[in-house]
Amino acid sequence: MFLADCPARTTLDLVAGTWSVVVVFALREGPMRHAELLERIGGISKKVLTQTLRRLEGSGLVRRRAIRSAPPGAEYALTSLGESLVEPVTVLARWAEQHAEQVATARDGAP
Known part of the structure; x- marks a missing residue:
């Protein structure tokens, strides 16, 4: 598992990015x-959000639905x-929240 030619590694690369996880977490509400x-x-630019949505859509995690309105738009859903x-993203988010202070302290070089 996680060797260079392992499909799980490719999938992990997709969801390991900060914005992919954040977008999935945001879309959990609908x-x-x-x-x-x-x-x-x-904190995310329009361009990066668009790229992230396209990557998630191309991987089958997000669906884009065109909306006929003025102006025309699209709606994204999981x-x-x-x-x-x-x-799993929720578990990761809880872990990050619980350990954010410890990680910040370690980054600052404090023991």
């Missing part, structure tokens, strides 16, 4: 438009495969 995701997430990632 479908959202691009602008809603930008507002919800914060697929069933994407929904299966919510629980």
